[in-house]
Amino acid sequence: MSLPDVVETVAGLQARLDAVRATGASVGFVPTMGYLHEGHASLIDAAVAADDFTVVSIFVNPLQFAPDEDLAEYPRDVEADLARCGDHGADLVFHPSVSEVYPVGAEEPVVVGAVGGPLEGASRPSHFAGVATVVARLFRIMGCCRAYFGEKDFQQMAVVRRMAVELELPVEVVGCPIVREADGLALSSRNVYLEPGERRQAPVLYRALLAGAAAVGNGEADPTVVVEVMEDVMSEAPDLVVDYSALVEPDTFVMPGRITTGAEVRLLVAGRLGRARLVDNVGAVAP
Numbered sequence: 001m002s003l004p005d006v007v008e009t010v011a012g013l014q015a016r017l018d019a020v021r022a023t024g025a026s027v028g029f030v031p032t033m034g035y036l037h038e039g040h041a042s043l044i045d046a047a048v049a050a051d052d053f054t055v056v057s058i059f060v061n062p063l064q065f066a067p068d069e070d071l072a073e074y075p076r077d078v079e080a081d082l083a084r085c086g087d088h089g090a091d092l093v094f095h096p097s098v099s100e101v102y103p104v105g106a107e108e109p110v111v112v113g114a115v116g117g118p119l120e121g122a123s124r125p126s127h128f129a130g131v132a133t134v135v136a137r138l139f140r141i142m143g144c145c146r147a148y149f150g151e152k153d154f155q156q157m158a159v160v161r162r163m164a165v166e167l168e169l170p171v172e173v174v175g176c177p178i179v180r181e182a183d184g185l186a187l188s189s190r191n192v193y194l195e196p197g198e199r200r201q202a203p204v205l206y207r208a209l210l211a212g213a214a215a216v217g218n219g220e221a222d223p224t225v226v227v228e229v230m231e232d233v234m235s236e237a238p239d240l241v242v243d244y245s246a247l248v249e250p251d252t253f254v255m256p257g258r259i260t261t262g263a264e265v266r267l268l269v270a271g272r273l274g275r276a277r278l279v280d281n282v283g284a285v286a287p
């Protein structure tokens with residue numbers, strides 16, 4: 001295993017990228033907040049497979065945490081992160097300070113369109129503006145590249161895609177499948193907050209999504225019935241505080257009046273188990 005090079009400054013990163021691009025190489029980019037797990041590793045794998053030079057950023061972005069959220073305790077382990085990046089073939093890690101990313105202080109936030117309004121946008125009102133602001137800044141620093149995002153944060157991916165188009169940033173956003181534990185729990189850095197009893201209940205989110213997707217697959221055309229199916233399953237977990245369960249059109253995040261034949265929909269759930277806030281989603285196609 002060889003460790004990737006680490007740069008901490010924008011100038012250092014851009015000098016490396018200029019040299020790489022001068023050879024005609026393509027650049028892949030995996031933005032992260034660190035505490036990397038196999039889900040992040042799958043993004044690095046996708047970048048390494050498709051691009052000639054892969055950059056991983058590790059930056060816990062204060063802007064996307066509300067004052068009552070877990071910024072201070074967000075898990076961090078940079079040494080383990082570098083080892084994982086090296087194991088998966090990343091070429092360079094960008095590990096900047098807050099002042100390097102926001103040199104003029106709190107930046108004017110990027111305005112998030114309608115796709116960021118419901119669900120996560122309603123539960124965490126300032127979150128997507130913080131995500132879009134940092135990702136826009138990172139995309140500008142990176143320049144032309146392919147950027148790899150996990151579908152676990154499906155709405156985040158839609159917000160970022162929209163932002164890149166609206167700001168005309170030369171970045172192609174590539175979505176990658178969710179990586180799960182054997183019992184279905186989607187991998188997340190925040191799973192570390194789960195106490196053993198909560199961890200045993202956590203796969204209920206995925207079971208709820210599978211039940212909802214099965215209802216769609218069996219021809220249920222009323223979205224509210226599908227949502228009830230998911231809520232019934234989630235009620236099996238005594239400690240789960242459900243935040244939302246929803247069925248939406250994947251591009252607009254609007255709930256359709258009816259699910260029409262052949263329509264692709266996205267089922268999403270979020271909830272709190274102890275200190276952990278969990279989100280998950282699956283796609284479904286109506287017969």
Ligand code: PAF
Nearest residue numbers: 031032033061131134153
């Ligand atoms: O998904 C994440 O880890 C973060 O929201 C991101 C995209 C790295 C922006 O800080």
